[in-house]
Amino acid sequence: MAKKEYSFYPGCSSQKGASASNLQTSVDAMCDALDIQLNEIPDWNCCSASIGYGEGGELPRIALSARNLALSEEHNPGQDLVATCAACWLATREAAERLNDDNQLMAEANQALAAAGLKLEPPKPQRVRHMVEVLIEDLGFDALGEKVQRPLEGIKIASYIGCQTNRPFGIAGESFENPVYLDKLVDTLGGDSIPDYEKKVQCCGGALMFSEPEKSQELVKGILEAAHDNGADMIVTPCPLCQMNTEVYQDQINERHGTSFNMPVVYYSQLMSVAYGKNANQAGLDGQIIKATKLEELAKK
Amino acid sequence: MSDMSSAVVEKYHNDFLKEVEANVEEGEWVRMCMQCGVCSGSCPLGPHWAHPPQEIFMMIRAGKREEVLTSDSMWMCTSCYNCIVRCPRGLPITHIMHGLAHYAHVLDLAPKNQPTRRFSKMFWDNITKNGRANELKLGLSLYFKDGFGPGVKEALKNKALGQAMMKTKRMNPMEFFGGHGVKDKSGLHAMLEKAREIEEAKLKRPAN
Ligand code: SF4
Ligand code: SF4
Numbered sequence: 019m020a021k022k023e024y025s026f027y028p029g030c031s032s033q034k035g036a037s038a039s040n041l042q043t044s045v046d047a048m049c050d051a052l053d054i055q056l057n058e059i060p061d062w063n064c065c066s067a068s069i070g071y072g073e074g075g076e077l078p079r080i081a082l083s084a085r086n087l088a089l090s091e092e093h094n095p096g097q098d099l100v101a102t103c104a105a106c107w108l109a110t111r112e113a114a115e116r117l118n119d120d121n122q123l124m125a126e127a128n129q130a131l132a133a134a135g136l137k138l139e140p141p142k143p144q145r146v147r148h149m150v151e152v153l154i155e156d157l158g159f160d161a162l163g164e165k166v167q168r169p170l171e172g173i174k175i176a177s178y179i180g181c182q183t184n185r186p187f188g189i190a191g192e193s194f195e196n197p198v199y200l201d202k203l204v205d206t207l208g209g210d211s212i213p214d215y216e217k218k219v220q221c222c223g224g225a226l227m228f229s230e231p232e233k234s235q236e237l238v239k240g241i242l243e244a245a246h247d248n249g250a251d252m253i254v255t256p257c258p259l260c261q262m263n264t265e266v267y268q269d270q271i272n273e274r275h276g277t278s279f280n281m282p283v284v285y286y287s288q289l290m291s292v293a294y295g296k297n298a299n300q301a302g303l304d305g306q307i308i309k310a311t312k313l314e315e316l317a318k319k
Numbered sequence: 320m321s322d323m324s325s326a327v328v329e330k331y332h333n334d335f336l337k338e339v340e341a342n343v344e345e346g347e348w349v350r351m352c353m354q355c356g357v358c359s360g361s362c363p364l365g366p367h368w369a370h371p372p373q374e375i376f377m378m379i380r381a382g383k384r385e386e387v388l389t390s391d392s393m394w395m396c397t398s399c400y401n402c403i404v405r406c407p408r409g410l411p412i413t414h415i416m417h418g419l420a421h422y423a424h425v426l427d428l429a430p431k432n433q434p435t436r437r438f439s440k441m442f443w444d445n446i447t448k449n450g451r452a453n454e455l456k457l458g459l460s461l462y463f464k465d466g467f468g469p470g471v472k473e474a475l476k477n478k479a480l481g482q483a484m485m486k487t488k489r490m491n492p493m494e495f496f497g498g499h500g501v502k503d504k505s506g507l508h509a510m511l512e513k514a515r516e517i518e519e520a521k522l523k524r525p526a527n
């Protein structure tokens with residue numbers, strides 16, 4: 019298979035020493051196994067996620083994404099822009115679609131971009147894609163299965179997709195209420211999926227975990243409880259904020275609600291890296307606060 | 320009421336729906352709502368919304384300006400997009416909620432200490448300073464938002480979490496002295512300033 023190339027937008031949380039640095043580590047290992055080349059957009063900036071709205075407003079927010087789109091077009095022309103962070107993907111794709119639909123907005127964004135010496139002049143609308151789309155649409159489950167060296171045998175995994183990887187765009191051909199691609203991926207890797215997991219697309223509170231921690235932790239409690247009740251060994255998610263919200267506050271939730279959760283939460287790319295023969299560090303498993311023991315043991319084999 | 324706020328009320332002759340259509344992101348959609356209530360059943364923090372989205376749309380049409388803009392309901396939006404994919408009329412509800420909250424913030428009618436209002440500002444200031452998020456400083460400003468005393472208490476409460484994040488290399492204490500950022504900071508700042516200028520000019524243009 020020829021190497022596939024994409025223009026890559028990693029997002030702030032995937033940088034070294036940031037909250038989802040283990041996502042990036044495992045994405046690198048996964049892409050290496052799958053012969054995917056990611057060309058990082060030079061000098062990309064934060065997209066301001068969803069929560070930037072309060073202070074940022076409409077045009078400044080869209081300008082942030084427009085700058086990334088312009089840099090991507092300039093340095094990685096003709097390549098689809100790919101993001102691994104759900105919020106990054108959503109903000110960038112939303113901005114790209116609105117800019118392409120609305121000439122006035124495009125003109126205003128270009129006025130702002132001109133102040134940074136940039137210009138957005140798409141010959142055709144740029145495609146903004148999620149890494150999961152690349153895996154499913156450009157490679158396909160068969161190709162993903164062929165690379166498996168260490169099947170995830172006997173590991174029961176709850177697929178938690180969350181909000182922004184799923185809505186409003188989602189993955190083509192999947193339903194908003196019960197998407198099945200992550201279950202299919204778990205099965206493809208030889209693990210045991212839980213197709214009836216009730217909290218697949220439940221909100222984790224998103225950025226309100228920071229401003230309304232009690233209310234958001236209540237939501238996370240439900241997500242963990244359902245995984246536990248279904249006998250899951252771990253949760254898998256595609257989203258950095260979902261990962262963080264469901265993993266790192268378990269102590270606080272236990273304290274507040276008298277529960278005793280100790281549920282590992284990993285990224286799909288970590289499952290894939292281990293299944294594809296990478297070691298624990300390459301799979302970013304040293305970044306887990308709650309150790310994914312079963313995965314670590316498998317990675318030693 | 321702020322001067323800016325009374326000026327817009329006058330400009331739109333007390334017609335709040337017109338004001339929303341002109342000044343709020345995606346506000347021109349409000350009229351399309353058929354009051355089915357699907358959105359209101361979709362918010363994850365539903366019980367905490369004094370006025371769920373459907374009700375907000377009704378209140379806008381009823382001209383309840385003060386009640387809408389001073390409400391903390393819109394600030395309960397988690398940006399989950401449940402409503403958008405379910406609304407039979409295709410309203411971009413998430414963006415209207417964000418737009419209303421932002422508008423209330425700009426006019427300074429939003430509740431002063433609303434935690435999400437404060438966090439959103441902190442977040443925006445943090446990411447635009449260097450062009451990329453500085454998670455360490457964001458965490459610190461969050462803990463210390465109410466001053467030094469409560470800040471130390473808040474930070475201690477979260478000490479175990481911070482240590483775990485550092486141990487797993489998912490937080491870097493060195494970020495305190497700079498951290499990640501874009502190279503072209505002056506370009507980025509000039510761009511944002513221009514964008515803000517364009518938005519402000521729109522707020523000031525005459526009503527049509
Ligand atoms: S959404 Fe999060 S990770 Fe993505 S650019 Fe914005 S702050 Fe950074
Ligand atoms: S779902 Fe749509 S039409 Fe129904 S009340 Fe909400 S905004 Fe109005």
Ligand code: SF4
Pocket residue numbers: 358361362363364372395396397398399400401402403412413416
């Ligand atoms: S995006 Fe906001 S308004 Fe829409 S359902 Fe979610 S919380 Fe409610």
